[in-house]
Amino acid sequence: MVGAGQLARMTQQSAIALGIELRVLANTPDESAARVIVDTRLGDYRDLSDLRDFAKGCDAITFDHEHVPTEHIRALTAGGVQVHPGADALVHAQDKAVMRERLTAIGAPCPAWARVPDVERAVAFAAEHGWPMVLKAVRGGYDGRGVWICRTEAEVAEAFDAGIPLMAEAFVPFERELAVLVARSPHDQGVSYPVVETVQQDGICVEVLAPAPGLDPEEAAQAQRLALNIAHELGVTGLLAVEMFQTAGGLLVNELAMRPHNSGHWTIEGALTSQFEQHLRAVLDLPLGSPTMTAPVVVMVNLLGGDDPDVFKRYEHVMAHDPGVKVHFYGKQVRPGRKIGHVTAVGDDLDEVRARARHAAVHLTTGEYV
């Protein structure tokens, strides 16, 4: 696995059970996954020779992030390395304009969009589709970075000041955000987890409710078919997370990710097969595991670092207060706003389970009681 963040770290938990020897490519030995994986190699994922050295002896290469240049992936593949997802699929998670073009071509519902090379054409897009408009960095954005919601021409001009390629999207007055996590293996087996609701704050996922409360079963099945179809059409191998807007007019695809995803952390306790085990099975072309939920309701809340780096007393409180809540720490130094872990609660009643998960997360990060 190229990249040694928390996704690789949690993948290691599944690799241990499956008897799979996981190697990671880390930038530094103190990264989240490097702390828990014996076969950690140091190197630069932007350097082809580092990638080639890393790949020697591996059955398959996969990723904890989407930043490996596609030309390097093509070079590895040409050299006989199994890489999942491959370059032709991964480019859709790297380049939002390529993704929109392809989704439009296969008939997947998307917000209105256009490549906008300059302020003038962005303003023309807004004139057609209305204000506010959304500008996005074509490459490199995540967790709300690289996204501008512009209400005026001046704000559009400000976004262009960054000097990076942008695309425009119509602002979608959505009811809520949903996510569908699917897996697809090289021999084209596919599986979909239940549709979840994701709650975002400032562009960062803070809470995931599984399954999405009150979602019409027909609309849920439609969302799952849509995500499986995207995985098939784009040739994704491994996991694909499809973030969607639920609107009065139906579902619209927002973003794609091709790796374990924050919207799937709930599966560690909440599904028979965690997304991390599923990703390993998919990229190794093993039969996929059951996505069946282990309880009627699962809620995951992210832990975003607060001002106080010492969480120990709060950790003790949370364990004592609720012996059933599951705490996950990523082995990272606490910094304000940084994702340092998550908590998961399972149960029968959404309000009760959500309150438990929130209590744990809010207390761990702020010391407050909710």
Next chain:
Amino acid sequence: MVGAGQLARMTQQSAIALGIELRVLANTPDESAARVIVDTRLGDYRDLSDLRDFAKGCDAITFDHEHVPTEHIRALTAGGVQVHPGADALVHAQDKAVMRERLTAIGAPCPAWARVPDVERAVAFAAEHGWPMVLKAVRGGYDGRGVWICRTEAEVAEAFDAGIPLMAEAFVPFERELAVLVARSPHDQGVSYPVVETVQQDGICVEVLAPAPGLDPEEAAQAQRLALNIAHELGVTGLLAVEMFQTAGGLLVNELAMRPHNSGHWTIEGALTSQFEQHLRAVLDLPLGSPTMTAPVVVMVNLLGGDDPDVFKRYEHVMAHDPGVKVHFYGKQVRPGRKIGHVTAVGDDLDEVRARARHAAVHLTTGEYV
């Protein structure tokens, strides 16, 4: 954790989630846990200076086996190291005669027993309690080794030929074997998992059924109280597994283990808190986790190595045949009879869940279909 077998390996999965940095003391770098734990130290657990070096910088020391000499544990404790379980408790898991004396003193029901220094006194014991009689090595037995069921004086004499201290126990015509896993923390919080049935073959645990099918709730509660009381009276910190015989006349204590135990592997998927997480919480004096089951029925079957070391095709079959069964491999070379992993199935119906777990285990180890 002193020792780097599969128990330490599975403890690492929980340590990763909890953000606990687990260090192990291994004999060799290719042991089961050493393969998945970055902070692996090599050394001899029988050597006090190795243990002292190992303990430097650790918040607490615990064990993957019960073979560390108690005098070394006392020396570590005298030097200010937190060791759980402590020497005064652990001796009861090391020395079966000390265990029987103490259990008898606290009124815990045991088979009739006696120290038997020679053949003559062993035969006198059999004359009083009947044939067959059970001889056990006072120290060092496990998985059926160090146990002799003797039907004649000649067989008694043969057992004594080993030249090790033995004790005698009355042969118990039990209905089945049960096990109760409890945790106790230094501040005396205790928790009990549901009582399970263990199925043994040739002295090796092969199958665990959780909860023990058809067990009378009053007898189950009695078994849990008995195990919690033993943990309290013996001052156990960490996990305690109490193996019991269910007989027409009630429960009798068979063996004690003070560490994660084969009879608790089902808790990884089958309980809100796995035994490995629970052991970490207990030895670090953190609040204990909920032992509540995640499903009505859980069955664990051990994988004992067969003749064919290449399990890969069988591994693929098992995953394809049953996407919900969970496979655990310990990263060990396959050798006939060696515990190389286990499988777990969860569900609602005992017969169905047991059949699924058995299918997976039998196929993985023999290639046969059952």
